[in-house]
Amino acid sequence: LSFYxxxxxxxxxxxxxxxxxxxxxxxxTWQNYQEKGLPERKNxxxxxxxxxxxxPRINSSAILxxxxxxxxxxxxxxxxxxxxxxxxxxxxxxxxxxxxxxPEDHFEQKCFTSAILQQFSNxxxxxxxAKCSTVAKRNVQ
Amino acid sequence: EVLSEPVPLTPESLxxxxxxxxxxxxxxxxxHNFLNHPEQQMIFQIEISRINTSNIIWVGNYSAIVxxxxxxxxxxxxxLPLECATHFVRIRSMMDDSTFPKPKSWSKWTSWEEVDVxxxxxxxxxxxxxxxxxxxxGANVTFCYVFKSNENNVSCHLEGEQVHGxxxxxxVSAFKLNNVPxxxxxxxxxxxxxxxxxxAAGIVLYVSKILEEPKDFSCExxxxxxxxxxxxxxxxxxxxxxxxxxxxxxxxxxxxxxxxKHKNWxxxxxxxxxxxxxxxxxxxxNYLRKRSVTLxxxxxxxxxxxxxxxxxxxxxxxTNATVTWKVHPxxxxxxxxxxxxxxxxxxxxxxxxxxxxxxxxxxxxxMEPDTHYFARVRCAYGSHFWKWSEWIGxxxxxLEAAP
Amino acid sequence: xxxLPHKPENxxxxxxxxxxLTCTWNPEKEAHDTxxxxxxxxxxxxxxxxxxxxxRASCSFFYPNVTYPDNCxxxxxxxxxxxxxxxxxxxxxxxxxxxIEPPEIYYVxxxxxxxxxxxxxxxxxxLAPRSTGLNxxxxxxxxxxxxxxxxxxxxxxxxxxxxxxxxxxxxTEYVLTLRCVAEESxxxxxxxxxxxxxxxxxxxxx
Numbered sequence: 015l016s017f018y019x020x021x022x023x024x025x026x027x028x029x030x031x032x033x034x035x036x037x038x039x040x041x042x043t044w045q046n047y048q049e050k051g052l053p054e055r056k057n058x059x060x061x062x063x064x065x066x067x068x069x070p071r072i073n074s075s076a077i078l079x080x081x082x083x084x085x086x087x088x089x090x091x092x093x094x095x096x097x098x099x100x101x102x103x104x105x106x107x108x109x110x111x112x113x114x115x116x117p118e119d120h121f122e123q124k125c126f127t128s129a130i131l132q133q134f135s136n137x138x139x140x141x142x143x144a145k146c147s148t149v150a151k152r153n154v155q
Numbered sequence: 156e157v158l159s160e161p162v163p164l165t166p167e168s169l170x171x172x173x174x175x176x177x178x179x180x181x182x183x184x185x186x187h188n189f190l191n192h193p194e195q196q197m198i199f200q201i202e203i204s205r206i207n208t209s210n211i212i213w214v215g216n217y218s219a220i221v222x223x224x225x226x227x228x229x230x231x232x233x234x235l236p237l238e239c240a241t242h243f244v245r246i247r248s249m250m251d252d253s254t255f256p257k258p259k260s261w262s263k264w265t266s267w268e269e270v271d272v273x274x275x276x277x278x279x280x281x282x283x284x285x286x287x288x289x290x291x292x293g294a295n296v297t298f299c300y301v302f303k304s305n306e307n308n309v310s311c312h313l314e315g316e317q318v319h320g321x322x323x324x325x326x327v328s329a330f331k332l333n334n335v336p337x338x339x340x341x342x343x344x345x346x347x348x349x350x351x352x353x354x355a356a357g358i359v360l361y362v363s364k365i366l367e368e369p370k371d372f373s374c375e376x377x378x379x380x381x382x383x384x385x386x387x388x389x390x391x392x393x394x395x396x397x398x399x400x401x402x403x404x405x406x407x408x409x410x411x412x413x414x415x416k417h418k419n420w421x422x423x424x425x426x427x428x429x430x431x432x433x434x435x436x437x438x439x440x441n442y443l444r445k446r447s448v449t450l451x452x453x454x455x456x457x458x459x460x461x462x463x464x465x466x467x468x469x470x471x472x473x474t475n476a477t478v479t480w481k482v483h484p485x486x487x488x489x490x491x492x493x494x495x496x497x498x499x500x501x502x503x504x505x506x507x508x509x510x511x512x513x514x515x516x517x518x519x520x521x522m523e524p525d526t527h528y529f530a531r532v533r534c535a536y537g538s539h540f541w542k543w544s545e546w547i548g549x550x551x552x553x554l555e556a557a558p
Numbered sequence: 559x560x561x562l563p564h565k566p567e568n569x570x571x572x573x574x575x576x577x578x579l580t581c582t583w584n585p586e587k588e589a590h591d592t593x594x595x596x597x598x599x600x601x602x603x604x605x606x607x608x609x610x611x612x613x614r615a616s617c618s619f620f621y622p623n624v625t626y627p628d629n630c631x632x633x634x635x636x637x638x639x640x641x642x643x644x645x646x647x648x649x650x651x652x653x654x655x656x657x658i659e660p661p662e663i664y665y666v667x668x669x670x671x672x673x674x675x676x677x678x679x680x681x682x683x684x685l686a687p688r689s690t691g692l693n694x695x696x697x698x699x700x701x702x703x704x705x706x707x708x709x710x711x712x713x714x715x716x717x718x719x720x721x722x723x724x725x726x727x728x729x730t731e732y733v734l735t736l737r738c739v740a741e742e743s744x745x746x747x748x749x750x751x752x753x754x755x756x757x758x759x760x761x762x763x764x
Contacts, residue, residue: 028627028628030689031626031627031687031688031689031690032627034687034688034689034715035625035626035627035687035688035689037688049339049341049344050314050315050344051312051313051314051315051316051343051344051345051346052344052346053312053346053348053354053355053357055354056354057354089340089341089395092621092622093622095622095623096576096621096622096625099622099623100625102605103625103628119286120286120287120342120358120359120396121283121344121345121346121356121357121358121359122357124341124344124359125357
């Protein structure tokens with residue numbers, strides 16, 4: 015799981031496990047949320063990683079802010095609540111809280127939520143399948 | 156005394172305001188220069204046109220008794236969202252009082268009052284209306300797009316499938332959806348986009364299941380202290396923007412009311428001073444509709460006794476045994492009709508009815524020695540049968556016969 | 559004479575992955591009405607959660623308030639009309655107490671040309687920690703036997719979920735069942751549904 019450890023730049027042994035749980039929850043949340051008739055939106059983006067490939071670190075505090083706002087406009091979604099719980103575990107102490115505003119318009123809210131959930135799921139898949147290092151796979155077996 | 160032809164009184168100070176979510180035009184006006192009558196029966200004729208004054212889409216009359224200098228109010232619901240087109244309203248009046256001879260004549264029309272929201276739309280270029288409308292399944296809904304450019308290459312999609320509408324003006328098209336179905340609690344997705352252009356604009360149409368009348372509404376008591384009412388609530392009509400339907404019990408004799416916490420059952424405390432007869436109305440309610448059912452009953456006719464207890468099989472010998480049990484007393488001095496069954500190899504071989512107060516006893520005889528049996532008992536309220544209690548029973552084996 | 563409740567002891571917790579964390583304690587029953595408050599603190603984020611129950615020595619914290627991985631501290635307070643008593647604080651690493659669902663056997667079938675062997679394929683329990691290898695116990699016996707035989711093995715997260723059971727009798731029908739446990743946990747899953755499979759026929763010797 016050393017690759018995952020580098021991802022979180024943390025020494026906590028549990029972080030790689032958290033990331034794998036996050037990947038599962040992200041995929042399930044995105045699959046459960048998909049609705050027909052929502053156009054793709056390019057104007058809503060999620061700052062998922064702090065720096066790409068060389069030493070990618072998951073931007074947990076930013077992602078957490080997005081998901082806490084999404085939770086506010088979704089009704090009792092358990093997997094979103096799990097993602098929030100897992101992100102809190104990755105949060106560095108005293109991390110600044112990002113300000114995120116969800117569109118007021120219901121249709122835009124859906125487009126926003128759909129875009130963010132899809133990007134987060136893709137981001138976690140990219141991390142999981144990262145070509146940067148196959149160490150993760152060997153260690154996990 | 157019949158008066159001469161009345162002077163037609165043109166309505167004045169006509170003002171029209173918009174209630175956009177409800178797609179309603181609210182009118183208010185007044186009528187001056189009254190003859191010396193404190194109040195007058197009048198008819199007002201209202202014309203509504205859309206897009207331009209010559210395109211009249213609605214005409215209707217409104218009768219009212221008008222007091223001196225009174226401000227009158229009236230409203231009209233549009234099937235088309237009011238943001239989709241400019242509307243114009245005018246009104247005229249006629250005396251409708253028997254003291255004046257026919258034929259009567261209309262006053263002059265007021266001038267057209269224009270109602271236009273386009274300038275309040277904001278700086279985007281493409282809009283879709285109505286926003287977040289809530290309707291019941293099966294309703295007909297009209298939506299439109301407003302595109303601040305005269306090119307006409309906008310396409311609209313309902314749940315991802317393209318739909319076609321009617322062009323109202325160069326930059327507005329309307330789409331009629333008939334008999335809209337419930338799709339999901341988070342609403343139906345509708346969006347329009349400029350082909351090859353910027354992000355789409357869209358709306359969520361919230362289609363709610365139709366609130367059903369509660370079925371199988373029934374109340375019973377197990378102890379004459381608490382009434383347990385149950386019903387089949389049918390579909391849940393809750394949506395992301397509308398909580399599920401609520402249920403309220405109202406008892407007309409006592410005029411008491413209780414909001415129920417659960418969607419298909421509710422308890423009601425029987426008070427000492429309460430009457431024997433009950434007339435319950437169960438009211439189901441959501442944002443769009445109310446449904447109710449009533450139930451009238453005598454409390455003692457709805458007694459469903461609790462399962463008897465302390466059941467035991469005693470004095471077992473090779474052919475006989477005695478079963479004893481107790482019932483939970485209900486009220487004071489109540490009697491119970493109890494039914495005792497003896498089973499052998501899954502078959503009921505004996506059945507006896509016993510009337511008791513609290514303690515029950517029944518002799519089972521003519522059984523086979525050294526044989527396995529099963530005995531059970533249930534009870535019903537003696538003064539009026541409503542339901543049997545649940546069974547309570549026990550296996551036993553008769554003794555071997557003496558040689 | 560005040561009769562305080564007994565001090566809650568022998569606290570035991572089981573974590574049903576993505577369902578709930580259920581803790582039980584002794585005594586199971588008290589003479590008088592007793593209210594229990596179980597205080598759970600997450601290792602991460604230090605979040606608290608209380609679970610209250612009356613006259614029962616068991617309480618559950620539900621998903622998604624409890625998520626894997628975590629290291630929770632549990633303290634049980636018993637209260638009756640005469641006063642309160644607190645248990646010792648106990649620590650629970652979810653890795654060690656996670657109980658997962660049984661695996662689902664897809665098939666049990668011989669491999670063409672390989673005698674006295676069947677291959678078992680199963681589906682890894684969906685509700686199991688994604689980063690944990692699983693230890694398995696495979697139980698098998700011939701259909702007319704009454705004595706189970708067992709074999710144990712481990713499967714990593716990405717390993718194929720198959721196992722070749724060898725040294726069997728030729729052309730014989732076997733019944734098999736499988737259970738698993740997260741590699742650091744003490745709680746095995748229940749046994750899977752039983753599946754049948756028959757080994758290949760074998761030409762008579764000589």
